[in-house]
Amino acid sequence: MKKNILITGTSSGVGLAASILLAKNNYKVYATMRNLKKSTVLKEAIAKDNLDIEILELDVTKYDTIEHAVNMIVEKDGKIDVLLNNAGAGFAKTLEQTSLDQIDWITDVNYKGVVITTKAVLPIMRKMNSGHIINITSIGGLVGQPFNELYCGAKFAVEGFTEALATYVAKPFNINFSLIEPGGIATEFMNNAITKTVDEKGEMVTGEYAPIFTKYLEGAKSRAGSGTASPYQTPEEIAAIILDTINAKNPPLRVRTSEWAENMTALKVKADPDGTKLVNQVIDYFL
Template identity: 70%
Template sequence: MKKNILITGTSTGVGLESALLFAREGYKVYATMRNLDKAEPLHDAISKEGLDITVLPLDVTKVDTIKDTVATIIKADGKLDILLNNAGAGFAKTLEQTSLEEIDWVTNVNYLGVVKTTQAVLPHMRAAKSGHIINITSVGGLVGQPFSELYCGAKFAVEGFTEALASYVGEPFNIKFSLVEPGGIATEFMNNAVAKTSNDKGEMVTGAYKPIFDTFLQGAQDRAANGDATAYQTPEQVAAIILDLAKEENPPLRKRTSDWAEQLCHLKTKADPTGNKLLQEVKAKFL
């Protein structure tokens, strides 16, 4: 039986390209998204290429949709080989100007969604003593960046969550854990962040922070507009790295996806680029 993979957030970007690439490589893909109205690109590819992709509804903020989708996969295949936690959303705003509702939202989408989806999948992988959980974080999961404290905080949380799980679930139950840490990705990610955090005048940040934010945003927009190859990757490039990671017999705990990402994080990662050394030390110290 071919390997299968559950991917969250496949309507656009890295999730969409990962679903297509894994299917073209012979995997059975369960491509999920919150809004099935955005599934047309997947359906077009399925029709044109005969890809083995099943599109299912899954909102990472709603536990019932997670459980229903996992149950559907287990009923169909009796197993789940790979979970790719890709769903996430950008958020750029000052803490002072962020509402409590927005704090809950960015945390739910970028952190708690990963926790809940992993929780639903783990019993099946543990019983099978086989599986690979790949969590997409960001260089923002290693390096805090201006106006991204809530987004970075959520991604830092995913990093710690994954590292801790790997320390005691990985080896005894033959479950692999990997963190994929891209830098900038040339998608609508920043545009979505702008739309989500702007007020009715189109302003994301006002008051004393505005001059600093305008400089920050202009730099991000200039890099994207100029197609800065050092800072931005395409979704296809990141998807290819995820596929290679999934094929590795002993994948690293951490994987940056570009030289730019490596350079940004090097002060935190140069002693242990993959995270595997520290993972082994933690296991030796505590278990």
């Protein structure tokens, strides 16, 4: 039987590219998204190459939709081999100018969604005594960046959540955990992040932070067009790294996806690049 994979956030970007690539590499893909009206591009790819992909509705902020999708997959296949927690959203704004609703939203989409989707899938993998849970984070999960404190905070949380699970779930139940850490992805993600910085009239937020923020945006746009020195990779490049991570005999805990990402995080990860040493040290200390 084919290995199957549940992927969140597949209407565009990395989720879309990963769904197509994994299906082309003999995986049964359950591609999920919050809004099924955004499935047109994926449906066209499925039809063009006769891909083994089933599209399901799943909103990572609503546990009932997660549970429903997971139950459907288990009823059909009796298993879930890989979970790719990909759904997420960018956000760049000062804390002072962020509403409480926005704080809830960025946390729910980027952190809580990973937690509750993992919660739904983990018992199935544990009973199977096998599985692989892959969480898409960012170098923002390792290095705090200006105007990204809420996004980075959520991604730092995913990093800690995943690292902690790996210390007591991985070896006893044969479940691998991996974190994919891009420097940036050349999709609508950055544009969506920037739109979150404007007010309801479409005007850039002003105030004492404005000159600093303008400099930040200019830098982001400059880096996006800087060729080989750019932190931004294509969704297809990230998808290829995801495939390699899934197929690895001993999947690493942490995977940076570019030389730029490695350089940006070097001070944090030099002693333990893939996170394996620290996890083993924690196991030795606590268990």
